[in-house]
Amino acid sequence: xxxxxxxxxxxxxxxxxxxxxxxxxxxxxxxxxxxxxxxxxxxxxxxxxxxxxxxxxxxxxxxxxxxxxxxxxxxxxxxxxxxxxxxxxxxxxxxxxxxxxxxxxxxxxxxxxxxxxxxxxx
Numbered sequence: 001x002x003x004x005x006x007x008x009x010x011x012x013x014x015x016x017x018x019x020x021x022x023x024x025x026x027x028x029x030x031x032x033x034x035x036x037x038x039x040x041x042x043x044x045x046x047x048x049x050x051x052x053x054x055x056x057x058x059x060x061x062x063x064x065x066x067x068x069x070x071x072x073x074x075x076x077x078x079x080x081x082x083x084x085x086x087x088x089x090x091x092x093x094x095x096x097x098x099x100x101x102x103x104x105x106x107x108x109x110x111x112x113x114x115x116x117x118x119x120x121x122x
Contacts, residue, residue: 021067026097027057028067029076033086047082 035048050068054061068084071077076090 024059024063025067025070028053028059028064029071029086029090031057032071032077032084033090036085045082046085047080048085049083052083 036046039046050061050064053064077084
């Protein structure tokens with residue numbers, strides 16, 4: 001999923017904005033973890049900075065900075081002199097994040113089914 005969800009109904013628009021934000025946080029976390037693996041293979045010190053994340057993901061640096069603060073607050077990354085690195089909690093949380101997203105996806109699918117059913121009756 002790329003791009004921004006553009007919606008006109010305000011309460012749904014807010015949910016869409018939160019989904020976009022969640023997507024960005026996850027993309028940044030995954031990029032940090034990928035960078036660590038690459039540097040580990042190459043024998044380099046782990047860590048990736050804001051500018052490189054911004055460039056790699058094509059996300060403005062101020063948005064990367066905000067996502068890094070959120071991820072740090074959640075205990076998923078820590079700042080170092082070489083840039084952000086993931087914590088053991090990040091790797092442990094990946095499966096939980098995936099399961100949570102599947103549950104949310106199912107709830108949305110159920111809601112779509114419900115809306116299709118009731119829209120025929122109203």
